Amino acid sequence: AKRLASKPVVYFRGPVDQVGGRAILTPINHPSPLVSNTKTILTSKVLWWHNDRIETENTIYVRID
DSSP: OOOOOOOOEEEEEEEEEEETTEEEEEESSOOOTTSOSSSOEEEEEEEEEETTEEEESSOEEEEOO
8 A cells, every 4th residue: 555645733713614515614734835824724635523623635734713
C-alpha cells in the first residue's frame, strides 16, 4: 500500500459553515500562496469533522479561538 504524505495542519478562527460537503472558514496560517489568510475560504471535500477539528482531502484544520 502506498503511504500518503501527512497533511498540513492549518489553524482557523471564527465561525464555520458547511456547504455541499465542504467547510467555509477563515484560516490564519495556510501555507498556499493561493489562499488568503485574512478572508474566508471554501475547503476541499470534508472527510471528517469533530468539534473543532476538520479533516479535508488536503488539510487538517484546527480551531484556535
